[in-house]
């Protein structure tokens with residue numbers, strides 16, 4: 117693999133920004149909605165350096181010098197996962213590649229004040245300029261609740277903007293606050309257990325010696341964070357061993373007095389917040405949205421109807437990406453051919469034209485063709501996310517998925533993988549646990565994607581009898597179905613095995629079931645476009661490089677044609693030239709056919725002599741125990757760029773122009789190919805079965821590797837993925853072929 | 863009694879915690895003294911959806927066994 121990778125996501129340096137504003141809040145509080153309102157739709161999506169967490173930023177509409185950053189959602193400043201860690205580091209300005217923040221906008225779901233203020237009050241404790249957005253005021257009012265916002269603002273010591281983000285209510289007030297003078301934070305008044313409080317004061321003094329620039333309030337707040345979180349403490353082990361030790365000592369001392377310091381903050385803060393919530397809330401009834409949600413849930417999470425509806429929805433999505441996308445994919449295909457044709461006519465015949473058409477356009481075309489599937493899939497996924505159904509699907513499926521070491525969140529991505537692994541891997545972003553996400557990504561390519569379909573069709577059509585044995589069900593259909601099931605079962609087994617080898621915190625499951633909401637079409641649309649952009653740019657670049665490499669491999673070294681073919685060429689060409697126009701049309705057509713056949717023979721010969729043909733012969737000894745000769749082996753090598761490439765490659769090898777999976781000629785060539793020594797049929801149904809098994813399991817798709825690299829931010833896991841899947845494929849094919857031979861099926 | 867034993871539709875009060883359960887549940891408001899209601903059980907019996915502080919969260923039965931409650 118290339119060591120310098122052009123797709124490495126970068127974090128841009130923001131030098132000229134006058135003010136940097138971050139949006140924080142609980143998941144589902146409406147951060148994205150507020151972010152979109154503030155920034156319009158000019159957003160940049162990247163990654164924080166070194167991690168897989170997505171970084172979204174933009175500028176305040178009309179103010180290029182005010183940068184707005186959307187932080188990952190978090191329930192508290194006690195980080196439990198990579199993205200929560202980023203949120204914490206960003207708020208406390210611990211990120212080395214980011215400038216410090218000037219202002220924090222904390223989005224609070226007003227229907228659930230107490231819990232949302234937990235995070236808000238932790239942020240306020242840090243003493244940073246903070247604005248509180250009380251979002252979802254429409255739902256609060258619909259529930260007949262009145263909030264005393266001025267009182268709440270006084271208690272918290274921070275400006276508060278009531279908002280209905282989906283209707284842009286309160287946007288002007290928020291904009292004015294964001295660009296106005298920075299608010300100075302007041303004090304939050306909750307009481308910490310006395311013993312813990314004393315320990316914190318001691319630690320704050322220690323911290324002062326290391327960093328004198330922080331305010332006392334900020335130091336105390338950070339010490340409380342560090343006391344409670346191993347994750348945060350680890351950071352100090354190298355940075356300041358003495359402070360690290362002080363914290364350890366403080367913990368031990370509190371333990372020895374059996375003070376439950378871990379609970380001190382939660383208890384203290386919540387007992388205060390309980391009072392605050394009671395004081396500012398005038399009436400309290402179950403919100404209207406909740407009642408509707410309960411009614412919907414009693415159907416959508418019903419013991420029988422719940423799973424049934426879930427499966428029907430899945431099938432619908434599946435159907436959409438499988439068949440509704442087809443016309444668009446055909447259109448793109450036609451467009452690519454058109455482009456290739458234009459390039460051919462514009463450029464002089466030669467290496468450059470060949471490289472552009474057969475290498476770049478064909479290779480990149482292989483990626484772009486997936487775009488309709490990506491758009492459809494992400495349309496449905498963001499729709500489910502936006503309405504609140506996504507969380508329910510995880511709720512329904514968690515038990516099943518946990519059996520094999522995955523979690524409820526893996527269902528959607530794994531189902532999407534039947535269409536294509538690339539969008540499926542991108543869809544794992546919604547998963548909370550990094551470990552579950554990694555595991556899911558590692559097994560996704562085992563699900564049979566649509567790129568395997570042409571290969572399945574070709575070999576099943578050629579070698580499996582078309583007979584039916586039960587009504588309309590025939591052996592061919594059954595084989596196809598078995599291949600899909602086989603891939604899925606292996607994916608589950610692989611997950612169960614890999615789970616044991618991946619270290620990391622045990623998957624932590626806690627899922628909020630938000631009320632159902634009408635989708636925000638704009639947001640759904642933009643999320644879809646955003647994903648498509650990431651896909652095209654990141655995966656496209658890698659594919660671009662690989663296709664060029666592959667083209668060179670199939671084209672060089674240039675073979676000297678055997679004299680026999682050359683003299684036939686000369687003969688045909690001279691005769692063609694000698695025939696004058698319109699004289700002997702039948703003979704001209706015949707000669708042109710012959711010329712075409714010669715071209716095919718020549719390209720097959722070229723293939724045999726090329727680097728890839730050479731490789732095919734080189735690995736033939738390794739592949740022959742699976743039943744593959746050098747031609748199939750060479751085909752398989754080309755298929756490592758993308759599976760369906762093997763159809764075209766075998767076509768070239770068997771010198772048939774314009775081979776595709778429906779081509780009877782290629783099918784017949786495969787059926788009739790003879791072993792030059794024994795004269796027996798080269799390919800038997802057993803060889804076909806072995807090849808099919810190989811294609812079910814092997815990771816032959818550069819796009820998948822590229823996107824996995826991008827999502828996991830390292831080559832380590834893509835390489836592991838490739839090795840284990842290809843190893844598995846080899847082993848399984850070996851067992852099938854040798855077992856079959858032993859049983860006398862050869 | 864532990865939270866996993868509470869029947870859907872019934873309310874209870876959290877009494878105490880077993881060691882080794884994630885403090886995230888506490889941060890979500892499942893504190894001693896807090897009112898909880900099991901709203902429903904997932905179609906396959908696990909996880910369960912509980913209502914706490916006007917918000918529904920899904921937790922696995924294995925975790926719910928770590929939370930002691932007293933029916934109210």
Ligand SMILES: Nc1nc2c(ncn2[C@@H]2O[C@H](COP(=O)(O)OP(=O)(O)O)[C@@H](O)[C@H]2O)c(=O)[nH]1
Pocket residue numbers: 141142143144145146147148149150189251252253254255279280281282283501502503504633634635636
């Ligand atoms: N009723 C109502 N729904 C809102 C409001 N703001 C956001 N939402 C909805 O809340 C859900 C979560 O919003 P989102 O911005 O994705 O939240 P995030 O997870 O914090 O980024 C979406 O379905 C929004 O349509 C609001 O003010 N009122």
